[in-house]
Amino acid sequence: MNCRIVARGIITLAICLAQTACWCGSSLTRGKAKDLIQASNEFKKQKAKIPLTAEEVKAGIAAGYWKEQNSLFGTLLNMTPQGWRLFAGFEPQIQGRIIDTREELYPQVLEITGITDNGNPTEKIVEFRWNWDFNGLSHEAQPLFAKHPARSGHASLKLYDDGWRVQQIS
Numbered sequence: 001m002n003c004r005i006v007a008r009g010i011i012t013l014a015i016c017l018a019q020t021a022c023w024c025g026s027s028l029t030r031g032k033a034k035d036l037i038q039a040s041n042e043f044k045k046q047k048a049k050i051p052l053t054a055e056e057v058k059a060g061i062a063a064g065y066w067k068e069q070n071s072l073f074g075t076l077l078n079m080t081p082q083g084w085r086l087f088a089g090f091e092p093q094i095q096g097r098i099i100d101t102r103e104e105l106y107p108q109v110l111e112i113t114g115i116t117d118n119g120n121p122t123e124k125i126v127e128f129r130w131n132w133d134f135n136g137l138s139h140e141a142q143p144l145f146a147k148h149p150a151r152s153g154h155a156s157l158k159l160y161d162d163g164w165r166v167q168q169i170s
Contacts, residue, residue: 026121026122026159026164028115028124028126028157028159028164030111030112030115031112032164033112033115033124033126033128033155033157033164034109034111034112034128036155036157036164036165036166037109037126037128037153037155037166037169038108038109040155040166040169042107042169043106043107043108043109043130043169044106045104045105045106045136046104046105046107047088047100047101047102047103047104047105048100048101048104048105048107048132049091049098049099049100049101050098050099050101050132050145050148051096051097051098052096052097052098052099053147053148053149055147056144056145056148057077057097059143059144060077060083060144063082063144064080064082064083065079065080065082065083065086065087065141065144066078066079066080066083066090067080073093076093077090077093077097086102086137086138086140086141087099087100087101087102087141088100088101088102101137103136103137103138104136105132105133105134105136105137106132106133106136107130107131107132107133108130108131108132108133109128109129109130110128110129110130110131110150111128111129112126112127112128113127113128113129113152114126114127115127121159122158122159123156123157123158123159124156124157124158124159124164125154125155125156125157126154126155126156126157127152127153127154128152128153128154128155129150129151129152129153130150130151130152130153131148131149131150131151132145132148134146134148153169153170154169154170155167155168155169155170156168
């Protein structure tokens, strides 16, 4: 009889320890979230589309990469021969000045700014700041983006039996 009580106690203890170990492994830290987002398909090396700031537009004109031209749609940027050596071109400029890179760049998660669960501990919304790794650009083009501002992003993560997975990044 005493052996049965001891056996039940050991089994109960083992179950409690196993559940505790599973629960502890399910916590999502900022470091773990950063690693998961950085390893996602959206953060693989790719040709970048970089929205230019007003300062970057001016610096590109001063460096001779592009020049301004008036058109029916307002002032547009035209790539110069020097600019075509460094960049693949501009996106349509009606919505903003976005330049396409020739080289593939890595997006980098700079920091995780918050993690929320909206009442469900197995689903998390992660807010983060990111920017391109401009070291992948030619040395001539890198100074243009020395002060390029970081962008904000959101990722939804879900807890599965094998750990956290990125569901969506925006």
